Amino acid sequence: MENFQSFLAANFEFNPEETQQILNCFEKKTLKKGAYFLTEGQYCKTVAFVEKGGFFFYQLMDGEEKVCDFAFEGDWISQYKSLINNLPSELSIKALVDSEIYWLDATAMDKLSDKVPKVLIIRTKLAEQYFTQSAERADKLATLKAEERYQWLLDSHPKIHQRVPQYYIASYLGIKPQSLSRIRAVK
Template sequence: MNSDLLKRSTEAIISLSEAEWQQLLELFEVRILKKNDYFLKEGEVCTSIAFINRGTLIYYKLQDSGNEATTDFAFPGDWVTDNRSRLSHNPSYIHIKAIDDCELLVISNNNLNYAYQQIPKLEKLGRILIEQAFVKIAQHSIDLQTLTAGQRYEKLLHEHPEIVQQVPLYHIANFLGIAPKSLSRIRGK
């Protein structure tokens, strides 16, 4: 298991001894997703969290019209889960799908709770990750209401310059709340 990226990401928030790292790593499993494989499907209860070692995933809701409403992206170094479903034990409203081949390090809720008991400082990591996820969702909601489509696109490019090489443009347009033709016009400027 290649855990270098996970270790760097975690150590930016908390420090673990080598023994604690080994104890924690034993609770993860490697999961490979091929392009278009699902980490989570709508209607399933989310029972784990994954750290992305390689690849890109999208979060989306399938609308009654059959169209996908893209709600988020996840890149290497990001954590992937449906916190609403995972924490409430209710079926997910969204899909989380690989848009290219992915390598994930997955920890089940049961193993995560065990890790919190065995290594209490991991609770700080969990709290900070939940806070970061909340801030990200709140900021996206504010951006949809206050920024122009062009400003939202520029902000997305600034935060994730690699996105146009990794994510189909219709997903980007959908995430920004605009039609693909409008995104083409914005990109043309």
């Protein structure tokens, strides 16, 4: 749990006692490659910190998995809209590789935040992470051509090819797998 502890230490000023209370509320879970953290239609009731491994977020459209996000070590996973508004999720979240998370369900979070009000900042962090990421993706999709978007993704996630099948990368970039192959061949 080194990643999770150092995340807490780096981002918040919790004292040792608070840190212990927080850690006690989270539960460790391992998910095999291909296992779901959440499936379309489910009500998302939890928030989780990715300790190890990776996940992708997708929606099934016309039989295709349209990828809209990835999350790796140090990221949070959850479906914000479903969690906050108590709605069925429009997305599925699936493990790309064998993964390890620390998760917290919504009622535990409510109890925890009575004891340690500062933990509400975790929810804020989550919202900010998602908002920032989706705004940036929209910006790149609107202003860059496919090759430049691919370069941007490589710059921000240099190891993406070791962890994500290429046709998921293409989907995230808004292009077809053949187009991504072509782009890679030219470089």
